Amino acid sequence: MPETMYIIGNDFGNWDWTASTVVEMVPVHSAPGKFWAVRYMTTATEFKFCALREWNGDFCGLVNNSGFVTPGNNMVEANGLYLIIVDLTADAVSVAPAAIYGIGDAFGSWDEGKYPFTVNDDGTATITTTAAGNLRMYVPADGAGNWWHSEFNIYDGKIVYRAGGNDQEAVAVGAGQTVTLDFNNEAGSIR
Numbered sequence: 001m002p003e004t005m006y007i008i009g010n011d012f013g014n015w016d017w018t019a020s021t022v023v024e025m026v027p028v029h030s031a032p033g034k035f036w037a038v039r040y041m042t043t044a045t046e047f048k049f050c051a052l053r054e055w056n057g058d059f060c061g062l063v064n065n066s067g068f069v070t071p072g073n074n075m076v077e078a079n080g081l082y083l084i085i086v087d088l089t090a091d092a093v094s095v096a097p098a099a100i101y102g103i104g105d106a107f108g109s110w111d112e113g114k115y116p117f118t119v120n121d122d123g124t125a126t127i128t129t130t131a132a133g134n135l136r137m138y139v140p141a142d143g144a145g146n147w148w149h150s151e152f153n154i155y156d157g158k159i160v161y162r163a164g165g166n167d168q169e170a171v172a173v174g175a176g177q178t179v180t181l182d183f184n185n186e187a188g189s190i191r
Contacts, residue, residue, distance in 0.1 A: 009047035040123030105133025
């Protein structure tokens with residue numbers, strides 16, 4: 001299985017593999033061949049995938065596709081923030097409205113799917129902490145209920161993904177702080 005996967009398009013590198021805005025997808029922890037990314041897209045956004053940053057082996061869909069239309073290149077049917085998953089083991093590409101969650105002490109419990117971020121019209125996502133504790137966030141990209149398989153956090157204003165690595169360094173927050181995520185710019189803030 002490839003260890004990398006990229007998204008290119010008119011909004012992601014403007015079809016130029018050397019551009020810094022080509023999206024490097026995040027490997028799902030403990031799931032070789034499965035990758036995810038969250039991006040704001042419009043109905044004019046077109047995108048394709050490739051395991052390498054080149055046109056050799058690129059694809060705009062696999063056998064099992066959901067959540068997008070393919071009139072040449074992939075497109076979504078409505079503007080919004082999307083979770084994109086490429087699962088080579090299932091021969092599947094999925095594009096769905098992004099669900100982003102907080103979990104753990106800063107939100108009051110370790111129950112999955114209980115503390116959703118609000119997706120804003122500008123493509124950012126926000127949530128307010130309810131208690132002092134360590135900030136933990138994830139998207140449900142694993143499919144097996146292992147939230148930490150698609151976990152990330154904010155360090156020095158940047159979103160940093162756990163990917164296949166060990167537990168990330170703790171980020172302590174206080175109650176009532178607003179966490180803002182801007183996935184298209186890989187940026188985040190805690191205020």
